[in-house]
Amino acid sequence: xTVEQTLVLIKPDGLxxxxxxxxxTRLSETRLEIAGARIVRVSKExxxxxxxxxxxxxxxxxxxxxxxGKFHGKRKVMALVYHGENAISKVREICGATNPEEADPxxxxxxxxxxxxxxxxxxxxxxxxxxxxxxxxxxxxxxxxEVVYNIYPVKETKVKSVKxxxxx
Ligand code: UDP
Ligand code: MG
Numbered sequence: 001x002t003v004e005q006t007l008v009l010i011k012p013d014g015l016x017x018x019x020x021x022x023x024x025t026r027l028s029e030t031r032l033e034i035a036g037a038r039i040v041r042v043s044k045e046x047x048x049x050x051x052x053x054x055x056x057x058x059x060x061x062x063x064x065x066x067x068x069g070k071f072h073g074k075r076k077v078m079a080l081v082y083h084g085e086n087a088i089s090k091v092r093e094i095c096g097a098t099n100p101e102e103a104d105p106x107x108x109x110x111x112x113x114x115x116x117x118x119x120x121x122x123x124x125x126x127x128x129x130x131x132x133x134x135x136x137x138x139x140x141x142x143x144x145x146e147v148v149y150n151i152y153p154v155k156e157t158k159v160k161s162v163k164x165x166x167x168x
Contacts, residue, residue, distance in 0.1 A: 004087040005035060005151050007137035008080040009126035012072040019112055020078060023125060026108050027082065030090040036081035036138075036147040042068045049140060062120050071120075079141045083149055088134055091127045098123065 010023055040046075047067045054060055069075035082091055096103030100113025100123045113123035128134035135152060144154040 001085045003083070003085055003151065004131065004134065005081050005083045005138055005147075005149075006088045006091050006128045006134045007126070007141060008082055008091060008128075009067075009141075010078040010080075011067060011122070011124055011126060012069040012074055012077060013066075013114075013122040014112065014124040015074045015076060015078065016072040017112070017124075019124060022112070023108055026094055026111075027080075027091065030082070030084070030087075030094060032082040032084035032087050032090060034080055035083035035149050036079075036142050038079045038142070038146060039076055040079050040141065041076050044068055046140070050137065059120065062118065066120055066122065071116075071122075081138055081142060081147050083151075088128055088131060092129065095123075095125050095127045100124075 008027065010020055014020065014023055044064060047064045048055070051060070051063055051067070054063065057063070065071065067077065069077070084090075094108060096107025096109035096113075098109075099115070099121055100109045101115055103110035103113065103123070105111060108125050109123040112125075113121065115121055128137050138147070139152065144150050144152075
């Protein structure tokens with residue numbers, strides 16, 4: 001048994017269909033802990049970095065448009081870190097197959113996903129596929145401070161001359 005962390009995204013279709021609560025309830029069946037959660041407005045750059053491995057796929061451009069929220073009223077995703085024993089495979093299993101029409105109907109994608117007429121898999125949720133992907137994705141979407149258990153090494157750093165928004 002290995003303690004792992006995995007990245008979950010509730011994709012724009014999931015948010016637009018008000019499925020957040022349902023999806024979190026399904027994920028709680030895994031008995032894993034949520035170690036981080038953010039609502040994120042996804043830039044094109046973040047989307048392209050997240051899906052960099054798929055850049056030669058014919059559906060890449062539509063996938064980027066989908067994940068930045070172009071097809072949905074809500075231009076945001078919910079990003080989560082799930083933590084616990086075998087977190088990666090437990091979450092992948094409850095998500096179901098990539099193609100929502102082929103996914104087990106009792107899985108999250110089987111229950112809530114669809115294929116659009118232009119062929120995009122709107123499958124409501126993303127989950128990291130393996131430990132390397134999980135580490136890369138968690139580090140892309142979260143800072144160490146935003147995750148309550150850090151399983152990857154961290155270092156202290158001082159940031160100078162960086163413009164940040166503050167409450168006025
Ligand atoms: N995707 C798609 N058509 C395909 C394969 C994938 O639209 O034929 C989309 C779908 O949203 C999927 C994402 O691209 O979730 C990433 O694909 P991947 O093969 O990594 O599947 P996943 O890891 O999400 O199951
Ligand atoms: Mg994948």
